[in-house]
Amino acid sequence: xxxxxxxxxxxxxxxxxxxxxxxxxxxxxxxxxxxxxxxxxxxxxxxxxxxxxxxxxxxxxxxxxxxxxxxxxxxxxxxxxxxxxxxxxxxxxxxxxxxxxxxxxxxxxxxxxxxxxxxxxxxxxxxxxxxxxxxxxxxxxxxxxxxxxxxxxxxxxxxxxxxxxxxxxxxxxxxxxxxxxxxxxxxxxxxxxxxxxxxxxxxxxxxxxxxxxxxxxxxxxxxxxxxxxxxxxxxxxxxxxxxxxxxxxxxxxxxx
Numbered sequence: 001x002x003x004x005x006x007x008x009x010x011x012x013x014x015x016x017x018x019x020x021x022x023x024x025x026x027x028x029x030x031x032x033x034x035x036x037x038x039x040x041x042x043x044x045x046x047x048x049x050x051x052x053x054x055x056x057x058x059x060x061x062x063x064x065x066x067x068x069x070x071x072x073x074x075x076x077x078x079x080x081x082x083x084x085x086x087x088x089x090x091x092x093x094x095x096x097x098x099x100x101x102x103x104x105x106x107x108x109x110x111x112x113x114x115x116x117x118x119x120x121x122x123x124x125x126x127x128x129x130x131x132x133x134x135x136x137x138x139x140x141x142x143x144x145x146x147x148x149x150x151x152x153x154x155x156x157x158x159x160x161x162x163x164x165x166x167x168x169x170x171x172x173x174x175x176x177x178x179x180x181x182x183x184x185x186x187x188x189x190x191x192x193x194x195x196x197x198x199x200x201x202x203x204x205x206x207x208x209x210x211x212x213x214x215x216x217x218x219x220x221x222x223x224x225x226x227x228x229x230x231x232x233x234x235x236x237x238x239x240x241x242x243x244x245x246x247x248x249x250x251x252x253x254x255x256x
Contacts, residue, residue: 010061011085013040015113017069017106019096021046021217022224026246027092028066040064047071048217055080069097069105076112083112091137094123094130103133110137169197172254173204176234183227184234184252185245191238197256198236208234 016031018024028044035042042064043057051074058080065072075081089110091097097106119138123130126145134141163171176184188194194210201208209223209232226232228247236256 009059009082010063012062012065012081012083013086014064014088014090015083015086015109016064016066016090016092017072017097017109018066018092019068019100019102020093021048021068022211022220022245023093024066024068025221031064031066035064042066045071045075046217047074051075051078069102069109073105073108076109081112083109084114086113086117088118088120089113090120090122092122094121094133095125095127098127098129098133168256169200172197172256173201173206176201176206177204181252182230182233183247183250184254185227185247185250186234186236186254186256187239188236188256189238193256194236194238198234201234201236206234207232208236210236212238 016027018027024044024046028042031042040063041061043054043062043066045054045065045067047068047070051071054071054075055078058075072081076083091106097103119141121130121134121137121141161171161175172186175181186197188197191210191212191214194212198208198210209219209226211220211223215223223232223235224245227235
């Protein structure tokens with residue numbers, strides 16, 4: 001934008017970075033819920049969808065921006081963004097950002113922010129790498145731990161089924177059918193494995209869809225909303241795609 005218009009446009013006051021598109025969408029929905037009675041507006045920005053609607057939304061002015069690093073840097077490269085007046089910078093799911101190799105991108109984003117700002121870092125695990133990142137990013141921070149370091153939730157019952165690799169799918173299908181399980185989130189190691197398992201479960205008469213980074217954003221959004229409303233029985237996901245998804249009282253999680 002020409003320098004004249006930039007100063008009159010409402011500045012971005014808070015920037016929240018998340019590793020995945022689903023998480024960005026979820027966080028921005030929460031921002032709108034919590035801020036319903038405030039005169040603050042927000043937007044979500046991620047890849048896999050057209051850039052132009054996002055550009056025009058930015059032009060109208062945004063107080064709180066929730067974004068994935070790649071698309072944020074795309075907009076920056078096109079001159080659509082002014083981050084020089086950000087007051088609060090939030091790094092969400094910092095451990096996943098590390099796993100996904102986003103740290104160089106995050107450093108590029110931080111270089112665009114004012115030196116004086118409030119930083120917040122959220123992480124499910126607190127490894128030595130996260131501690132190093134926190135030390136570089138934060139200035140004499142307060143540490144708030146909601147649970148003991150890397151503890152599991154007490155109310156979850158955990159079961160292990162020893163089974164030959166080539167019988168895993170039949171066992172899973174059997175468990176789902178005999179126990180009449182609904183809302184089953186299944187984690188697989190690879191995108192290919194997720195696709196294959198979803199297709200096979202579907203063939204067994206169990207409605208299943210896969211979500212991962214290679215799926216179109218439309219397909220990912222649709223699968224997730226069908227899973228949340230209960231019309232989709234099984235969601236097969238790679239760890240990355242389902243990271244940080246917030247599903248109320250999720251009854252079954254399978255590490256395949």
